[in-house]
Amino acid sequence: MKADSFYRDVYSLVRLVPRGRVVSYGQVATALGSIRLARAVGYALHALPHGTGVPWHRVINSRGRISFRGDDLRGAVQEERLLAERVEFGPDSAVDWGRFGWDFLGAASCRKLRRRPKGRRPS
DNA sequence: ATAATGACTGGGG
């Protein structure tokens, strides 16, 4: 990889997503400055090398579904990993944002304020 | 410098 400043930011943010929670490309993009960066965020994750420890599988599309164009294999891997973290998929293969979604801004604020998004546990 | 390529999104049909 070459110009990693953008990648680095994406990876840093994705690394913050806790186990059992998911975020959308758009959320990451917004945290980076603009929703318009969503597509670029996807590009960055696509370029993610192995063994980085970045929980890439916790990033899904705004519709709550795994977003792979054509590559079913990776999609299956992602779903496996999420299921392993107790993330549930509805009948339409979409996750419930209310239960598993994680809010970057809210989390950041809560962290600074030392508060927690109470009553927000899956299961 | 220009053109093509996505792990995207929101809006419309």
Next chain:
DNA sequence: ACCCCAGCCATTA
């Protein structure tokens, strides 16, 4: 819910 389309933008060729 599903499919399609026009914007978007960092990265590549």
